[in-house]
Amino acid sequence: MQIDWQLFGDSLWPIVLGGLSSTIPLSLASFAIGLAIALVMALMRLSRNPVVSFLARAYISVIRGTPLLVQLFVIFYGLPSIGLTLNPWPSAIIAFSLNVGGYAAEVIRAAILSVPKGQWEAGYTIGMSRTTTLRRVILPQAARVSVPPLSNTFISLVKDTSLASLILVTELFRRAQEIAAFSQEFMLIYIEAAMVYWVLCLVLSAGQTRLERRFDRYVAH
Amino acid sequence: MSHTDHGNARPLLRATDLQKSFGEHQVLKSIDLLIGKGQVLALIGPSGSGKTTVLRCLNGLEIPDGGEVAFDGGPAVAFAPGTTQKQAQVLRTRSAMVFQNYNLFPHMTVLENVIEGPVQVQRRKRAEAIAEAESLLARVGLAEKRDAYPHQLSGGQQQRVGIVRALALKPSLLLFDEPTSALDPELVGDVLKVIKELADEDWTMVLVTHELAFAREVADEVVFMDQGVVVERGHPEVVLRNPRNERTKQFVHRLLNPF
Numbered sequence: 001m002q003i004d005w006q007l008f009g010d011s012l013w014p015i016v017l018g019g020l021s022s023t024i025p026l027s028l029a030s031f032a033i034g035l036a037i038a039l040v041m042a043l044m045r046l047s048r049n050p051v052v053s054f055l056a057r058a059y060i061s062v063i064r065g066t067p068l069l070v071q072l073f074v075i076f077y078g079l080p081s082i083g084l085t086l087n088p089w090p091s092a093i094i095a096f097s098l099n100v101g102g103y104a105a106e107v108i109r110a111a112i113l114s115v116p117k118g119q120w121e122a123g124y125t126i127g128m129s130r131t132t133t134l135r136r137v138i139l140p141q142a143a144r145v146s147v148p149p150l151s152n153t154f155i156s157l158v159k160d161t162s163l164a165s166l167i168l169v170t171e172l173f174r175r176a177q178e179i180a181a182f183s184q185e186f187m188l189i190y191i192e193a194a195m196v197y198w199v200l201c202l203v204l205s206a207g208q209t210r211l212e213r214r215f216d217r218y219v220a221h
Numbered sequence: 222m223s224h225t226d227h228g229n230a231r232p233l234l235r236a237t238d239l240q241k242s243f244g245e246h247q248v249l250k251s252i253d254l255l256i257g258k259g260q261v262l263a264l265i266g267p268s269g270s271g272k273t274t275v276l277r278c279l280n281g282l283e284i285p286d287g288g289e290v291a292f293d294g295g296p297a298v299a300f301a302p303g304t305t306q307k308q309a310q311v312l313r314t315r316s317a318m319v320f321q322n323y324n325l326f327p328h329m330t331v332l333e334n335v336i337e338g339p340v341q342v343q344r345r346k347r348a349e350a351i352a353e354a355e356s357l358l359a360r361v362g363l364a365e366k367r368d369a370y371p372h373q374l375s376g377g378q379q380q381r382v383g384i385v386r387a388l389a390l391k392p393s394l395l396l397f398d399e400p401t402s403a404l405d406p407e408l409v410g411d412v413l414k415v416i417k418e419l420a421d422e423d424w425t426m427v428l429v430t431h432e433l434a435f436a437r438e439v440a441d442e443v444v445f446m447d448q449g450v451v452v453e454r455g456h457p458e459v460v461l462r463n464p465r466n467e468r469t470k471q472f473v474h475r476l477l478n479p480f
Contacts, residue, residue, distance in 0.1 A: 116324075118320060118322055118324040119324060119326070121282055121318075121320070121324065122320065122324035122325070122326065124281075124282060124310070124313060125280060125282065125313060125316075125317060125318040125387075125396075126317065126337060126338035126342060126386065126390060127310075127313055127314055127338055127342035127343070127390065128338075128341070128342055129310065130306065132341065132342070136337065136341060137326055140328045141327065141328055144328070217370065218327050218328045218329075218370040218371075218372065219327070219372060
């Protein structure tokens, strides 16, 4: 096979641009919103109120028990039939946020539970309420424990955003598909797209390592 | 001897008929305590006797099934099934606790641990809280550790920070839950020395301890508990040297003569 380096070079920027203008913002926005959902779900799941806890359980179960692609299709192609039409971008952000919310909720719940009970009590005895103890004492410690699993979730999300191409979001992979269809160089272009994803994830892994190191300050080795 | 006569002191705390069960097991049967201002009360007894549970009821960490706890000048908190954490929280503003396992906040420096309560809960000025924290740390010989994280300290140092964190709240009552039980033997002395100084300064304290010699030295009253009831109480010289009750005798004898 003859490698068309000219095409490789010419298509690199459009593909990277797809990443910069769509994949990365889509991932960041969905992850941020998803974490907020996850925190709420984790706290609801830990609630002593059985109804509240059940609602969170049900949410997590549905999100984890159905394919992300199906979730995307329900929101983008399904909702219009009940009168709710959303553009590709909002559809994608909603679907990915809800998805991250379901997965990260369990991570955050486990991280909260991993903080010793004595830490709650220490917070209470210096006069803190439950909420203040959670915010000042428990979550900062849970955050450290969550970094590796949440990084996993984030890296999965970055790659999963390629599914948004199927609901007409012009992101990295959609660009690659367009170029491939036009040039008929499927192997070259898709491998190129894969490489761009890979580099993106390498950068994220490096970020994870830095974050872990920052948190390690206060842990015995 | 540091015993002072607190017999006529104004009562600071009164606990009446405290009862607590965990499942089927009744841990506290009916406990009454009266602690005068400036008094040091030592709770002793075998493990499982309920002494730590009593201590935890005094600041609402454990919500009793019945009875009440009242601080001088504050509302009595009466416990019944259904008492909320919020009501129990009322008790906590009056006391501060030192834990067996220190329970320092590992993600905060020594200084941050100490000023957390004053700044975040009591809303005092940060600069003022820092100045006070520094002088308290200097007092227990840890001035130069202010920016260290707890894991960088020895157990004895961590416990002294635990005591400083409690003092920084300016509570009217200090609660100690076996403060030296988790320490290596050679580190116990430093911590006991600090507690002794506090007793001499007329802090009001309730101390759950296995250090009988120490209890004899600092306590104004010793309360011996077994199986959820107070078996004997009185002046340390009496309870620890010439106990009247057979169970107290055995317990004291066993602790003083382990072999």
